[in-house]
Amino acid sequence: MKVQPEKYLKYLLPNLSELFGTQRTREILSVNPTVVPKREEAQQVVITACCYTKDAIEEHKNISLEQALDLRNSNKIVWINVDGLRKADVEKLGERYGINPLLQEDILSIDQRAKMDEIDSILFCLINTLYFNEQKKAVEHEQISMVLGKRMVITFQEDLSRDPFNALRERLKLPASKTRTRDADYLYYTLLDTIVDNYFIVMEKLGKEIEGLEAEIIKNTSKRTLAYINAIRKELIVLKRMIYPVREVISGLLKSESELLEESNERYYKDVLDHIVQAIDLVDNYKDVAMSMQDLYLNNVNLKLNEVMKVMAVVTCLLAPATIITGIFGMNFKAIPLLENNNGFWIAIGFMILILIWMLSIFRRKRWF
Template structure:
């Protein structure tokens, strides 16, 4: 009863903790989650080949329609998911309405689909919020078609594709020498590589928390353990399905993915295996930290109980002697002599000293 009251009291002091719990554990793909539509969307186009690259920001959605028939490789990066605009883009590029629904949905499990000759991937980009010590995720959808790649994301500020954009501006870069399937690989590879950046920061938090537990384990430390455990749930839920996603691409017979590009996806597959194993290791570390916390708390409790037991034992002789000579019997021998008090006082002091010597000799403290 006390623990339950303590939990609810912590939610009163920090209501965001309860919201975070619901956000982490909420999974219901059958119910469409509400999405706040942005006031405007931004569309960036990279239309390139080995010789030249055209980089521009489009003002309206219809401007991107002309790139469907471009002989070059085109990357459309859509920042902001407004339902009307996303449906227009998907309809013009022949993207199936089931994929459109997945793009506009919230909280989808990372997955890969191949519909109507297009390859579709949905996965999460992750970031570590240093201020809140929380893992933040953003759903991104990537569609691979003939000579084009379209990426849909919510917030351009949390993008991990800037190194790719820089490489696209360099004429001799590898991405400029290859087609849309290599661009498709590069986007997924950057998302997966960023997982290690997030996990590295989580690892630093775990190491710092371990030091705090060893030095001074308290209720605040337990709150940090629970918080990091929730972040590990977010991490594991985002990383684990990506393994199936990349494996699906490797097994795909799509003509859009050339045989020479498969070795790059195998490399991504190896990376996601490592990330998954590292996430499992962090999960085990969190369990060990919880056990370490409980061990330290029990150790402190044992130390307190040992001190109290020793003090009780040392005071027991004085209590017994004082109790005997404090009884109200008239015919007690030596009760009224001059040496009785001195003998009793020496006994009260001497016996505990002898007990201390015996306790130390036996290594009890």
């Protein structure tokens, strides 16, 4: 009969794959640019649109694709938002609004790196917005594609349940809104700024997790604590992957000579660049803190081990004289002092205790414990 130890080890050891989140590692490292993943068609598509001028705004909710196509004739600035991606819908919108097929492929891509392109008088940005899952303690991302054309902006989102632009829609309804008085490139800036500002919200929540973990390491050092450190480092990898390329996107917009970008709005894009550089610095700081937490964990483990070894060394030293005395009186010689004495046993014990007390006083004086 062949013995299978792995069959019984699961009852003795914790599930390390679950503890250290190897599934999360596979998710993070599974991106392969040479393999084009197939996107599943969205079960539901929700299209909303805002058409506005300085004096008026029209909001269209849950409109059909045909209605979205007809907005092209509007003299107002048009912002179309598509939640849920289907290839046929993207192609129709692309054909109607002059979006190049290469950009359509980027819109339908999965786990694409943040990028910026300028094709056929269209400015295109692909960027990831971030969310923090409180239950899983994990950073989640959603790919957002943004198209800027003449007096129009189109945004494509994947997730129907979460929308980072709800607050922006409410601001657009205000007559005094600055966005209403400017061209479509200012709206484009506002969308980018909203996504970048959301990075700081996610990093703030992750920072609280790091602070709590640091306190936990000081109070309690265990394998589970090490697993939490490992999980935090994985989330920082996600942050780095999603945030670092955005700097190139904003820099590309600033370097662009497109007529779609007004020179007067350049300072706003520079402000977004400053924010993203600050976010990158914050990610680097978090990485340093995570490394210091790992060092702190190892130092605590070594400190506990040293304490155990110190106690064992003290006990060994205290027992050494008694061991020597018992060894001497256990030798096979006929003539041993106190061997025939009726009180020899108690004398030997008393001598051992005196030596023990003497050694303890020396250790205390030297502050060894």
